[in-house]
Amino acid sequence: MTSKTVPENDALLDAPDHVLSTLEKDGSRRWLRPKLAPGFWWHKRRIIAYMLMVIFVAIPHLQVNNKPLILLDIAARKFTIFGRTFLPTDTMLLALLILTVLFSIVLVTAVAGRVWCGWACPQTVYMEFLFRPIDRLFEGTKGKGGKPKKGMNGALQVARFAVYVVLCAFLAHTFLAYFVGVERLSEWVQRSPVEHPVPFFVMVFTVGLMLFDFMFFREQLCLIACPYGRFQSVMLDEQSMVVAYDHIRGEPRKKGKHAPDEKVGDCVDCNQCVVVCPTGIDIRKGLQMECINCTQCIDACDSVMEKVGSPTGLIRYSSQDSIAGKVRRLFRARTIVYPLILLCLMTGLVFAISTKTGFDSRIIRQTGAPFTLLPSLKVSNQFRLRLVNRTDETQSYSLSAEPDLGLGFEVMDPDKMTMDAGKSQLVPINITFDASLTRGSGRKEVTVTVKDSSDNQRELDFYLLGPR
Numbered sequence: 499m500t501s502k503t504v505p506e507n508d509a510l511l512d513a514p515d516h517v518l519s520t521l522e523k524d525g526s527r528r529w530l531r532p533k534l535a536p537g538f539w540w541h542k543r544r545i546i547a548y549m550l551m552v553i554f555v556a557i558p559h560l561q562v563n564n565k566p567l568i569l570l571d572i573a574a575r576k577f578t579i580f581g582r583t584f585l586p587t588d589t590m591l592l593a594l595l596i597l598t599v600l601f602s603i604v605l606v607t608a609v610a611g612r613v614w615c616g617w618a619c620p621q622t623v624y625m626e627f628l629f630r631p632i633d634r635l636f637e638g639t640k641g642k643g644g645k646p647k648k649g650m651n652g653a654l655q656v657a658r659f660a661v662y663v664v665l666c667a668f669l670a671h672t673f674l675a676y677f678v679g680v681e682r683l684s685e686w687v688q689r690s691p692v693e694h695p696v697p698f699f700v701m702v703f704t705v706g707l708m709l710f711d712f713m714f715f716r717e718q719l720c721l722i723a724c725p726y727g728r729f730q731s732v733m734l735d736e737q738s739m740v741v742a743y744d745h746i747r748g749e750p751r752k753k754g755k756h757a758p759d760e761k762v763g764d765c766v767d768c769n770q771c772v773v774v775c776p777t778g779i780d781i782r783k784g785l786q787m788e789c790i791n792c793t794q795c796i797d798a799c800d801s802v803m804e805k806v807g808s809p810t811g812l813i814r815y816s817s818q819d820s821i822a823g824k825v826r827r828l829f830r831a832r833t834i835v836y837p838l839i840l841l842c843l844m845t846g847l848v849f850a851i852s853t854k855t856g857f858d859s860r861i862i863r864q865t866g867a868p869f870t871l872l873p874s875l876k877v878s879n880q881f882r883l884r885l886v887n888r889t890d891e892t893q894s895y896s897l898s899a900e901p902d903l904g905l906g907f908e909v910m911d912p913d914k915m916t917m918d919a920g921k922s923q924l925v926p927i928n929i930t931f932d933a934s935l936t937r938g939s940g941r942k943e944v945t946v947t948v949k950d951s952s953d954n955q956r957e958l959d960f961y962l963l964g965p966r
């Protein structure tokens with residue numbers, strides 16, 4: 499076995515101090531303690547963040563038409579959204595709903611960049627406006643942020659951990675309420691975990707996951723775990739609004755020596771835009787996947803510009819084309835095509851929702867002989883009736899048709915015509931009729947009305963088959 503030695507003067511290139519924004523030269527994690535820049539945008543974001551927190555906590559307690567505003571009951575496979583219940587059989591509805599959400603995200607990103615990340619994503623909202631302020635409180639950097647002068651003592655660390663646990667437990671309970679409802683949740687909370695081990699385990703796991711995220715993982719979720727950041731290069735174009743540094747105005751930076759006739763830019767290279775960044779990047783290096791558009795660098799730079807007497811907006815909401823001096827175009831292929839697709843999807847969604855009644859029904863012809871001639875000279879056709887009870891009550895169903903058709907309905911298993919809320923059944927039925935009904939063509943189109951005990955009704959059109 500031979501070993502190859504690297505000659506001394508054939509040195510490897512030195513790694514930069516920060517290989518990635520959160521990775522040190524030696525491969526260890528670079529812990530970020532961003533400074534706070536409480537400027538114009540931060541104040542606006544803070545109002546929205548607190549509003550979103552209140553909305554998140556309030557939603558499980560709100561009702562529409564005596565139904566929860568949102569309840570995603572996975573165990574019962576029932577999803578209530580804005581007081582309307584969706585079942586797993588609503589594949590078209592669910593597909594339309596998912597596509598509508600997806601295209602809304604794509605459209606918003608194409609027009610306004612990662613506005614979701616900076617302003618509304620729960621990760622940013624809770625990290626920057628709940629957990630980061632708590633850290634600053636315990637580290638003695640309240641209202642300023644940045645590295646604390648001295649480390650926290652043991653008692654403070656324990657106290658901070660306890661606050662994190664309480665907050666994560668509260669958030670996890672609120673989160674679980676979206677899936678089980680507040681009534682069931684409060685019942686569980688009051689009883690021993692032994693009586694409901696599975697939900698208790700889910701709760702402990704969720705609290706643990708939140709603690710891991712907000713105490714340890716933090717910005718790594720945006721940098722390496724969230725797919726949205728990775729997709730932004732596809733969803734953005736040069737005309738999309740992003741947080742951008744005006745390199746034409748800012749460069750060359752004022753720091754250092756310059757020739758007397760050399761024109762210098764407005765950037766004083768104070769590094770404030772870097773030290774406030776919650777993902778540790780330097781926005782002056784251009785649009786980066788790590789930028790969550792939190793606007794902290796805008797606020798930091800504006801305050802520096804005010805101090806040095808230069809116009810604000812060296813870092814600002816802008817598009818890459820605008821920064822390069824090109825005209826901003828609101829109407830372009832993606833801002834025309836995406837809204838059109840979205841409009842079609844939303845029209846389909848509204849139509850599908852508005853045509854849903856208290857139950858679904860479908861009639862399926864049994865395989866085998868198309869009809870049976872009975873000794874009474876009547877004809878019988880066999881079907882299976884698919885019923886889905888979409889209401890919140892037990893319902894009984896009945897069948898009827900125009901009296902002059904003389905149809906007789908024989909339900910093979912009458913118990914199946916009554917069913918609990920959210921349930922579905924296949925009910926075998928025989929329909930008998932006079933042989934004269936199909937004389938000539940051997941078939942007759944009929945309309946059968948299905949009615950539930952709440953007076954919801956649907957009409958089923960199909961053919962009866964019989965002798966010519």
Ligand code: SF4
Nearest residue numbers: 765766768769771799
């Ligand atoms: S905060 Fe503004 S002036 Fe300071 S380094 Fe950043 S871009 Fe330059």
Ligand code: SF4
Nearest residue numbers: 775789790792793795
């Ligand atoms: S570069 Fe600016 S906008 Fe982007 S994450 Fe950093 S501070 Fe926020």
